[in-house]
Amino acid sequence: MIPAIIVIVIVLVIVGVLVGMYNGLIRRRNQIENAWAQIDVQLKRRLDLIPNLVETVKGYAEHERGTLEAVVQARNAAIAAPDTPQAQAQADNVLTGALRQVFALSEAYPDLKANQNFLSLQEELTATEGRVAYARQFYNDSVLDYNNKIQEVPTVFIAKAMNFEEREYFEADEAARVAPTVEF
Amino acid sequence: MFELIRANKRRSILLVVGFMAIVVIVGTIIGLIFGNGPVFAIVALVFGAVVAFASYWNADKIALSVSRAKPADPAQYQRLHNLVEGLCIAGGIPKPGIYVVDDLAPNAFATGRNPNHAAIAVTTGLLEKMNRVELEGVLAHELSHIRNYDILVSTLAVTMVGSIALMSDMAVRTMWWNGGRISRGGDRSNGNNPLAYVGFLLLIMAPIVAKAMQATISRSRETLADVSACQMTRYPPGLISALEKLKADTTVTHSASTATAHLWIEQPMSGVGDAGKLGGVHRLFDTHPPLDERIALLREL
Numbered sequence: 071m072i073p074a075i076i077v078i079v080i081v082l083v084i085v086g087v088l089v090g091m092y093n094g095l096i097r098r099r100n101q102i103e104n105a106w107a108q109i110d111v112q113l114k115r116r117l118d119l120i121p122n123l124v125e126t127v128k129g130y131a132e133h134e135r136g137t138l139e140a141v142v143q144a145r146n147a148a149i150a151a152p153d154t155p156q157a158q159a160q161a162d163n164v165l166t167g168a169l170r171q172v173f174a175l176s177e178a179y180p181d182l183k184a185n186q187n188f189l190s191l192q193e194e195l196t197a198t199e200g201r202v203a204y205a206r207q208f209y210n211d212s213v214l215d216y217n218n219k220i221q222e223v224p225t226v227f228i229a230k231a232m233n234f235e236e237r238e239y240f241e242a243d244e245a246a247r248v249a250p251t252v253e254f
Numbered sequence: 255m256f257e258l259i260r261a262n263k264r265r266s267i268l269l270v271v272g273f274m275a276i277v278v279i280v281g282t283i284i285g286l287i288f289g290n291g292p293v294f295a296i297v298a299l300v301f302g303a304v305v306a307f308a309s310y311w312n313a314d315k316i317a318l319s320v321s322r323a324k325p326a327d328p329a330q331y332q333r334l335h336n337l338v339e340g341l342c343i344a345g346g347i348p349k350p351g352i353y354v355v356d357d358l359a360p361n362a363f364a365t366g367r368n369p370n371h372a373a374i375a376v377t378t379g380l381l382e383k384m385n386r387v388e389l390e391g392v393l394a395h396e397l398s399h400i401r402n403y404d405i406l407v408s409t410l411a412v413t414m415v416g417s418i419a420l421m422s423d424m425a426v427r428t429m430w431w432n433g434g435r436i437s438r439g440g441d442r443s444n445g446n447n448p449l450a451y452v453g454f455l456l457l458i459m460a461p462i463v464a465k466a467m468q469a470t471i472s473r474s475r476e477t478l479a480d481v482s483a484c485q486m487t488r489y490p491p492g493l494i495s496a497l498e499k500l501k502a503d504t505t506v507t508h509s510a511s512t513a514t515a516h517l518w519i520e521q522p523m524s525g526v527g528d529a530g531k532l533g534g535v536h537r538l539f540d541t542h543p544p545l546d547e548r549i550a551l552l553r554e555l
Contacts, residue, residue: 193333193336193337194332197337200337205344208343208345
């Protein structure tokens with residue numbers, strides 16, 4: 071009787087530990103999905119802010135059509151971009167560049183620079199750019215945590231048995247890796 | 255990080271147990287002095303349990319209201335809200351409540367019991383004196399406290415340290431008045447109760463022990479939060495220059511009290527006599543490591 075109880079207890083403990091490890095892996099994998107979705111949310115939020123910005127700037131800087139059109143084009147390209155990290159990052163970089171031009175415009179138009187709406191949009195867009203970067207950072211942190219777990223003993227055995235696959239990091243593409251040049 | 259959270263939860267339980275023990279011991283001693291030990295012990299136990307329970311659910315609200323913190327309007331404090339939101343994404347935690355304290359001294363604190371029930375408060379002085387990057391560093395420091403569950407331990411400490419101090423203070427005063435009457439009745443009979451002397455000593459010791467507890471709770475985690483903040487922003491110079499500004503600024507945070515001192519990012523009281531003969535003793539009760547040490551550590555990152 072007593073040996074049987076001991077065996078049952080040992081089996082239960084082993085099952086419990088295995089379930090705990092498996093759940094830990096699942097939790098980490100879901101966190102990666104969530105982090106990935108968060109990047110999209112922030113990119114979309116940024117795109118939604120742009121029409122507002124264009125409308126506001128239009129009223130003050132009628133002659134800067136070219137700059138504004140570049141932003142609108144970059145935005146459309148970003149919306150149309152295929153749903154791969156690489157393509158999106160590229161479109162996103164073009165958009166960032168075009169936005170910089172618009173913010174640089176405000177230097178030449180004091181009225182625009184003083185406009186509360188414009189300032190608020192500028193703050194919002196700067197913050198959203200930061201959020202995109204943070205979302206990517208969190209995604210990479212999550213991937214690192216997950217990849218570590220599925221390669222470490224003892225979770226590696228469960229990961230192998232249950233086909234947990236290694237995830238890829240988000241990397242800034244070649245264009246973004248080169249520091250932007252400043253022209254005077 | 256997960257080990258850290260576990261350690262903090264463990265420490266919170268220890269804090270509650272330690273608090274209850276002190277309350278019961280002090281209660282029993284008061285009981286012995288008045289000649290009714292068990293009753294006072296039970297009263298103290300009930301009192302301790304009520305305070306501990308209330309602390310867990312309400313300590314964050316108490317900490318916010320004693321500091322006179324008001325909810326920050328998202329339109330008026332757009333930048334503040336945006337920075338916190340961004341950092342929350344980086345740290346993978348929900349956005350906490352954001353509060354503003356009307357105080358000229360630059361300072362900030364975080365409170366709550368877990369990341370889902372948390373709040374950050376900053377002074378108007380901080381918003382005024384810090385630029386975007388520095389503010390982000392300070393906010394990341396506060397969010398690290400939330401993520402590491404430091405807030406649970408330190409917020410519990412606010413109410414518990416406060417109530418221990420209050421209780422022993424009350425007991426000492428009662429003894430003073432009553433003691434006079436008793437000794438008039440019979441000077442010699444006082445000797446029958448030697449425990450009273452031990453008790454008196456303990457009563458004086460209790461708030462000191464509580465203070466030391468508060469100090470040890472908070473000092474190491476300030477440095478730790480600094481480091482995790484840089485892990486969040488990936489930009490140590492932001493926090494470094496923020497700490498340097500805090501060092502240069504000598505305004506005393508009026509909204510802070512001794513009970514909430516350890517919550518803030520910078521020690522709110524001026525360190526009286528830090529350099530004097532008793533400097534070492536004073537430092538024992540400092541709730542924060544010196545800013546110079548914290549800056550030096552961040553420079554090494």
